[in-house]
Amino acid sequence: MAYLLTAVMTGGVAAILSLLAGDTWGQIFLNYVIYGHLGMASLVIAMMTARRYDNNNEN
Template sequence: MAYILTAIMSGGVAAILSLFAGEAWGQIFLNYVIYGHVGIVVLAVAQVLAGIIDRRLDTQD
């Protein structure tokens, strides 16, 4: 669920900024899709890195 919400929010912000910049509808949709996927990737990488760091901190005790 967090991945979907992140995609909607990050893609939505990119689309709104494109809309305010006066871009065409195709560019607005493209920004929504591309930056939505970038948001998902950033969240996934952060989750994996947090898991790795957490496991390393647990084994140090």
């Protein structure tokens, strides 16, 4: 669920900024998709880093 919310929020912000900049509908949708996936990827990297840090501190 967190991945989906992150994608919607980051992609939504990119889409709104594109809309305000006056881009075409295709560019707005493309920004929504691309930045949504980048937001999910950054969340996954942060989660993996935190898990690795926690595992190193337990031992």
